[in-house]
Amino acid sequence: MTATATPRPRIAVTLGDPAGVGPELIARLLSRPENTAAADIVLVSDEAELKSAGEDAGAPIAYSTDPAAGLPVLHGNGAARPAAAFERRKATEAGGRWAIANLAVALDMVKDGRVDAVLFAPLNKSSLHLAGMRENDELRWFEEVLGVRSFTSELNVLPGLWTARVTSHVSIADVDAGITRDNVVEAGLLLDRVLRDAGVAAPRIGVCALNPHAGENGRFGRHELDVIGPAVGDLAARGLDVAGPFPSDTIFLRARDGAFDGVLTMYHDQGQIAMKLMGFDGGVTIAGGLPVPICTPAHGTAFDITGEGRAATGSIQNAFDLAVRIGSRRRAAA
Ligand SMILES: NC(=O)C1=CN([C@@H]2O[C@H](COP(=O)(O)OP(=O)(O)OC[C@H]3O[C@@H](n4cnc5c(N)ncnc54)[C@H](O)[C@@H]3O)[C@@H](O)[C@H]2O)C=CC1
Numbered sequence: 001m002t003a004t005a006t007p008r009p010r011i012a013v014t015l016g017d018p019a020g021v022g023p024e025l026i027a028r029l030l031s032r033p034e035n036t037a038a039a040d041i042v043l044v045s046d047e048a049e050l051k052s053a054g055e056d057a058g059a060p061i062a063y064s065t066d067p068a069a070g071l072p073v074l075h076g077n078g079a080a081r082p083a084a085a086f087e088r089r090k091a092t093e094a095g096g097r098w099a100i101a102n103l104a105v106a107l108d109m110v111k112d113g114r115v116d117a118v119l120f121a122p123l124n125k126s127s128l129h130l131a132g133m134r135e136n137d138e139l140r141w142f143e144e145v146l147g148v149r150s151f152t153s154e155l156n157v158l159p160g161l162w163t164a165r166v167t168s169h170v171s172i173a174d175v176d177a178g179i180t181r182d183n184v185v186e187a188g189l190l191l192d193r194v195l196r197d198a199g200v201a202a203p204r205i206g207v208c209a210l211n212p213h214a215g216e217n218g219r220f221g222r223h224e225l226d227v228i229g230p231a232v233g234d235l236a237a238r239g240l241d242v243a244g245p246f247p248s249d250t251i252f253l254r255a256r257d258g259a260f261d262g263v264l265t266m267y268h269d270q271g272q273i274a275m276k277l278m279g280f281d282g283g284v285t286i287a288g289g290l291p292v293p294i295c296t297p298a299h300g301t302a303f304d305i306t307g308e309g310r311a312a313t314g315s316i317q318n319a320f321d322l323a324v325r326i327g328s329r330r331r332a333a334a
């Protein structure tokens, strides 16, 4: 029997917000030969950004503009570089514009089928908004640019445990309106699908309640009785191995002990506090529901430590590894 080689995926990489830890993390990621050997990497950036990232990291980035050179390939973003250097450790319009320009090129590559996955280093949502992004976050912007009309959600990933969210980057005052039976069902179906894509043959999904103690039989709110419970029934009727709603102050104890492969959360912090406590140094966020996996560290721009060489690389490494794994699988299936 002949072994089938795993195809090298093509991955577009952006350095994120130039004011934050993203550029130095990408430089350190690419300084490991096993990473540059794992994928055909397209760096959407410019020479000045790569040089400054390498200086911050104490690890110059080796790249080429010639795809035949066997190095990460530099692909410009077509944007004019601002005359002044990017301010560091601060959300700025210029930084947001630069990050958006790089991502826009990466999304063009997605649309044209030129890449199997995207990795972006942390963005700063305030910079994005200063730069004119109307959507609350980059995932809603990705949807718009890629013309995706179906349900999307950030997926957070630790070894052996994934989460999806019914609502995400919205005010806590708007969570209630987002918890509809349809949204819970769509988020549950998405979580089941991505777990299967990631190789979990029969995903076990636990669903969070919204209210304290799952509403205590309606006394502290009726979302569990009227919306989430019926949606869990809908998902079970569609063949998913799904249970809940469970009180969210204890569901992650069970998840940590292996009871679930995926947990469906109702709002951002419900899942993120638990996931970041369990594995801040390795967490990954994937934009779920898009044509290709778009991966990023679960941590943000960390302005307080930018340029100090202290930023941990576990999450960017895991985000890269996931992009390689899922991208390679997609390439093999194409
Ligand atoms: N991947 C992405 O694009 C993400 C972007 N963000 C954005 O980042 C911005 C800042 O968010 P914050 O809530 O301040 O969270 P943050 O993750 O940037 O920082 C929170 C704390 O964690 C520390 N930290 C973060 N990454 C670290 C690393 N690699 N090594 C060591 N310590 C690290 C920081 O120094 C800080 O004390 C926001 O605009 C947020 O929306 C947040 C999460 C993910």
Ligand SMILES: NCC(=O)COP(=O)(O)O
Pocket (backbone or CB within 6 Å): 123, 137, 138, 154, 156, 268, 272, 285, 296, 298
């Ligand atoms: N930029 C990705 C992002 O914001 C994900 O952060 P989180 O919502 O997973 O904390």
